[in-house]
Amino acid sequence: MGNLRRVGVGLGLGVLTLAVAAPSASAHGPSGQTFGRATLTGWAALPAATFVPASEPSGSLLGGTPSNGITPPFDDQPVQGFSGIVRNGDGTFEVLSDNGYGNKANSADFVLRIHRVGPDYGTKTVDVLGGINLTDPKGYVPFPLTRADRVLTGADFDVESIQRAKDGSYWIGDEFGPYLLHFDRAGRLLQAPIPLPGVRAPENPLGNPNLPSSKGFEGMAQSPDGKKLYPLLEGVVAGDPAGALRFNEFDVVKQQFTGKRYTYQLEDPANAIGDAIAVDEDRFLIIERDNGQGDTAKFKRIYLADKRDRNRDGKMDKTLVADLMNIADPRHLGGSADVFTFPFQTIEDVVLLDDRTLGVVNDNNFPFSSGRTAGKPDNNEFITIRLTDSLHPDKRLLK
Template identity: 70%
Template sequence: MRRTVAYGAIGATVLAAGVLAGVPSSATPEHGRGFGQAALTAFAALPAETFVSASDPSGAALGTTPVNGIVPPFADQPVQGFSGIVRNGDGTFEVLSDNGYGNKANSGDFVLRIHRIAPDLRQGAVDVLGGVNLTDPNRKVPFPLTRPDRVLTGSDFDVESIVRAADGTYWIGDEFGPYLLHFDRAGRLLTAPVPLPGVFAPENPAGTPNLGGSKGYEGLAISPDRRTLYGLLEGTVAGDAAGTLRLNEFDLASGAYTGKRWVYQLDQPNHAIGDLTAVDRDRFLVIERDGGQGVDAKVKKIYLLDKRDRDHDGKLDKVLVADLLNLANPRHVGGFADPFTFPFQTIEDVVILDDRTLAVLNDNNFPFSSGRTPGKPDNNEFITVRLTDRLNADPRVLR
């Protein structure tokens, strides 16, 4: 196991790479004008075939036909599908695996888990330092679970987004409800799943479905004061305008939705969002993407959102900060060409490292996605991206 790299060391590595677009730092661009070309500053990867040692078998429902050269089932749980991220203060990160193998039916032996990882950006590697399984020992879930020991699986919930509250507990966004799930630091569910009023996924038996499958809480952000959650759906609720997504506000003190809601407009109705993170009390970063991978990937973008609606169109304002298919890379970081592309079907993690630097990770959908090399399963990649302009983020976000 490699040593843990402190956050300061990560920052030094990023700066040492020296791969900037040559655009000086400035204030955040005015509404409507995007940032310049962002730059790749560091690259690391966790091999696709990484497993939790001495864990439970997994992937039985996949059969035995090779997928991208990988033959299921697996003797252990794969470390895969990073769909949410939390930055720690020591250079490590908590990352959330999604529901497993793509749907409720085939993921009953995939254990939901928060992994702790440490990128070694000088070596281009990612260490897995441990993690916790998500469990329900106190029987907070009101419906039957897959496992009698109440370890949660990908057939119970489709977890896609995560934040850490001021008390060290975790809030996780689910797509099967959609629900908000509250866990302690050991991964134990603290309260019953919190449903979103009036919205029902196909997997939710409590109402008539009005949201597509796997279209629930793909994005979850916490305000800088740690008092409020903001959950962004991945899909359009039936009856809403095409390509619009609901951003819902949830008050942590009362444990209830406030009733406040904003509208995010996708560039195209067939796009999806991949993650959401707060910049300050009014602004967020969001990943918007198409469903393509490799040469078919056309849209993988990070936008800066503003819920103050400066143009009064009734929707969140959007400013492009980074095109992940066109990152400057004149020094060929990671051995890649200039420009660098991040051509994955699902890019589901963005976190702020400093006022001009983001970390971005993919969900590799192990063993199915092959966006980097056709016919080979994608690794979990960890990149850092330098913006041409400052975010002017709330200082509490940068701690």
């Protein structure tokens, strides 16, 4: 596949130039805070056909059918499907690839991996600087794995969210259990997968599912002190109200779910969430999206959700902070239009950069999604947006 882009070796870190946000209709939350139209301050893209050099073949279970001009199988592992992000503090990020090609049956030769990337907003490019594979060398996973060498694949777990602990280890949310997975800084599993009590996905080997397929832990926030995790289900548990997603609390010190949970209510039961991160002890940024792409993409938003439930309706209070289909682009960083849109089917990464600047990345579902240009596989686009008002985040989350 000589015409496909391999990973870069250099790192360029562009300086962000912040523009004044254009006014638009504001969204009011119960606290009274309002936000207008966000402004694009940076854009960079990693080409869709980017592969880990000298890795292993992948995509053999896709049937050799072309999709958006790309024909599997591939000589190497794709660098794609970014479903979680961690800021490193030096302009680079750790990004998590999900299960690969969409389900257990077709992703057994996709190796689960955390990539280190560096977007350069000056050149509008993204360098892939390395990464680690996720493995289980000590045999903590209690069910059979795909590979005898215990390198984890997309047939074992569907990893969708990531947080880094103070000791450098990683907590990762999985959809197939759903499970919490704890890895050391080299990507080795540190303990048995931790299930969410009372909830099982169809892919869970114990059976008796009460959650739709591929609707487990899609987002996961970490409290500012690092003592709590808040994994958010993408799907509704059987018997819960339509569109009501469980936002669970996990005690990192005690290594158990506390039993506390909050309800994030989707604006439309047909919507899904893409990511969840903390702003402080009580507030979280949550991506909510429809299932459309390109011309059919209508609803791609970031909400500020408050678990204090000040209006006492039993749901997290929501304030719209950014409409990703209506971003001001006065400097034309993302194209020739004054309004920039992020029309991807799955947008699964949001990260705090400062008190009012967010980084947002799509999951390109390589090679299947084509939200930017019909018939062409989506790139992984990295954008930065400036909000009209400060989020007043806990300063510990910006270190």
